[in-house]
Amino acid sequence: MKIIKITVVLLLAILLCAGVFLYKGELPQREVDAKYTGETSQFFTMENGARIHFRDEGNSAGPAVVLVHGSNASLHTWEPWVEILGDSYRIITMDLPAHGLTGAVPDNDYGAQAQLRTVDAVVRHVGLDKFTLGGNSMGGGVTWRYTLAHPEKVEAMLLIDSSGLPQFRQQLEAKAEELGQEKKEAPVFFSLMGKPWFRAIAKYIDPYWMTKQGVNSAYNYSPVVTEQLIQRYYELALRAGSRDATLSRFSSPRKAEEPVDATRFNVPALVMWGKEDSLISVDVAQLFDAALAQSTLVIYDSVGHVPMEEIPDRSAEDVSAFLQSIYGAN
Template identity: 45%
Template structure:
């Protein structure tokens, strides 16, 4: 028997149908991209406007290398011991403001915006890893004639802090690690939406242009467990400074570089012999509290403080409690330090 003629579809018709389908899929894709840009396109903020809004009377800019202009603040008791504070990924020196208000009564506190963050913006060398950040911190301290300091940092800034202590042990009196990066393959429970997007192929390229405020609101709410501390001013700060000229490109480079975080080992960290204070939020979604214990095991001289019902950013979630813990600990360290 012969097959009915109406079941025989010419190959040419099949090809035309396929082309038509591809054409419509392409049109739908373009429409979706257009809608995405219409919904979330956000240009860079204006540098002068951001410097006016987020700078203050203590803000200074130091040109550490040709074209590398770093925003920093040198505050507090100018003849006191020096405390250097280093912010985390996609944050800025503003994260330390409440600590500085408390600790600045007894300490000279230096904070800075790392390249690719805050009001510092682009590093002409195009490098945004922890090793380069150690170099930036060291150059700034040299410019400010600081020979020795307590080095502290949160998250990525904590990773920079312990790396600085390893590379410049003669310049470090003590180390403060606040929910610090450093343990290899540390997996968090719930990565902030913004961080997840930065890790997605193709999507991360769109994040150069698409950064709606809602993404930053979601990321802040994931990072901070104490939700009562979150307000519009705080979300706007993270959102607007992320879009300071050069910062988004820098973020792309950091997230695409597997070595940018400079993971440590217990053997490596054990070389740090100065006093260490480890502060950690028990509800940290980015770097789990198990990492705090890992750091404490690597450095037996460390004092470990874990805060219940606190997330990844204790200095913004419980500023008074965490700053006072630092002050009490530093007073104890100073009391044990032999007078020269």
């Protein structure tokens, strides 16, 4: 027993020392905002007091395209597409609550419905009645949920390595078990944040190395992953208030969702996927394509979870062709 007690004390001492050296405090909001606010950045306050960061860019006379980022990302992920597509289209991007320069919100609500309310508040703020809605990863989930909730507003969907429909999970699990598929190396952040013990200490750990591994894995170790890109994720995560908001978001119990009747989607959809996606299997792309009546599927070899940054020219070209089929040449 004495040896066990000594061992426990030593382990606690090691953890305490590690905590001192690994601890990373928050970065002042003003400092982070000054670095990541662009010339076209705007802010407005929702009725619940949330201060939302958004950008309204491109051709103000062109068809509107609203784009929603993924989990732990920000509106900056869309900058390559804005540059390429902006001559023809009006492009609205935003930082969802707990993300980017929006960060923590007063009501501490970071659930799916809060995300839909944020998107709706932004489009109403900029005066849009109809638009194409697109999203990456979690933002893809926001896209199809918003389309179901507001079918009168959405003219088309862009689903880029998107969260799947609720019924997809069971289908994928059955297929993986049948084929004995091995999972690709995924960002450790998401698996760790699912564990209560890690969330209890996450606020006190320097997330740099976890951020670096996560970005490299998500981007399939693409050459576009530079230290500047890693710092963007790292510094936005450390913006004062954002770490608590992220922990709150991952601590909220996930509600089981009923299967979605895919026949309710009555708009064209472009389903875009990186074949080497380590976060959301390319099999989900196939399920979307089979479920949606008006879908166009594009799969990119040797690309990961973020095609709009990994292969901006090629992915934007596919978006342009899709939008031209809907709106005509601009």
